[in-house]
Amino acid sequence: MDRKRKHLIRLGAGVAAGLGAVALAWTGVAANAEEPEAGGDFEAKIVGGEAAEEGQYPWLVSLVYSDDGTPFCGGSVIAEDVVITAAHCVERLSGPDDVVVYSGSVDLESPNIVETEVTDIHMAHDYNEPVDLANDWALLRLDEAVDVEPIEVGTEPEEFDVLETAGWGDLGNDTYPTVARWVEVPFVSDDDCEDAYPGEVDAQTMLCAGDLENGGVDSCDGDSGGPIMVRTDEGLILVGIVSWGDGCAVAGNPGVYAEVADFNSAIDDVLDDWS
16 A cells, blocks of 8 residues: 555556555555656655664564455554554455465565464544544454564654654565665654645644655655654654655655554553453
């Protein structure tokens, strides 16, 4: 699934317009992205990043269509049998049988990759309220526990200088890496985020990150549902979920992420119900 874009819906070269086309999320530049200017530097990927090393993000997983093995979104393991992702990644699925989760390696071609079925999907009941893509989160209940370290979920919203995001987003020219990429992105204040996207940001449920002045670092197409994290003395903490933006790594247009601290108690309620 593309990192959601909010203005110009565009499926990309060779992608069927029907919702049943599994290639919808795994080809072309980000959905709703503004077209790059001719001759401009535009790379749809974890922009400005580098390849992740094994063990760097053990909780990072890929969501894959079960019928043909096509990856379409990212996610994070937050309990031994639960993955958090973006609601817009799963809203068009007909049910949990449509998706499996790949875990165990940052390399999707690694022999260490484990494929796990999904038995239940919980999508935020207030998704798209009070604005489009507010509360953009969902939980996947796995058929069995995965042998990876879950990431700690943030509980209090704070402002940080630098965040990290990771995923298997588009490398450009309709190609995607088998090894996940990661990048550091500057935190953007709520005020600056709202100035960048007037009337489109719900500061309660969203946070922004990116280089406002220069661009060049961002999450993008194919990274949806993946984590944005803060590094603390205790390790990395999940503070957001890749959600949407206008363009990729464009100056003045930061990436927008679902802010997990706002719905942490709702996550706990679902986990309690599933336990």
